[in-house]
Amino acid sequence: xxxxxxxxxxxxxxxxxxxxxxxxxxxxxxxxxxxxxxxxxxxxxxxxxxxxxxxxxxxxxxxxxxxxxxxxxxxxxxxxxxxxxxxxxxxxxxxxxxxxxxxxxxxxxxxxxxxxxxxxxxxxxx
Numbered sequence: 404x405x406x407x408x409x410x411x412x413x414x415x416x417x418x419x420x421x422x423x424x425x426x427x428x429x430x431x432x433x434x435x436x437x438x439x440x441x442x443x444x445x446x447x448x449x450x451x452x453x454x455x456x457x458x459x460x461x462x463x464x465x466x467x468x469x470x471x472x473x474x475x476x477x478x479x480x481x482x483x484x485x486x487x488x489x490x491x492x493x494x495x496x497x498x499x500x501x502x503x504x505x506x507x508x509x510x511x512x513x514x515x516x517x518x519x520x521x522x523x524x525x526x527x528x529x
């Protein structure tokens with residue numbers, strides 16, 4: 404079992420920044436990848452970014468490339484999502500997800516991930 408707790412969401416003006424955190428506990432020694440996804444009302448959950456736990460390789464959705472940065476702190480079992488130049492269309496509930504299947508490529512599909520956090524709300528005012 405793995406537990407994930409997201410934090411750092413909130414209300415920000417367009418152009419502003421936020422940093423989300425995802426703290427993992429439990430069977431974290433078998434972590435292969437952590438991903439961030441988001442879901443806006445009436446829309447499907449979409450991929451935002453992912454990172455390979457051991458090597459640090461990253462992958463981003465085109466819509467956030469150059470604005471968002473995913474990083475990890477292995478000692479704290481925590482993954483971060485730094486979000487800059489936020490746009491109203493970035494508003495959503497953001498979820499982190501944990502995957503324990505061996506892979507060297509940062510995964511972007513929801514079916515790779517085994518555990519999910521409860522989500523944190525990001526609201527961007529225009």
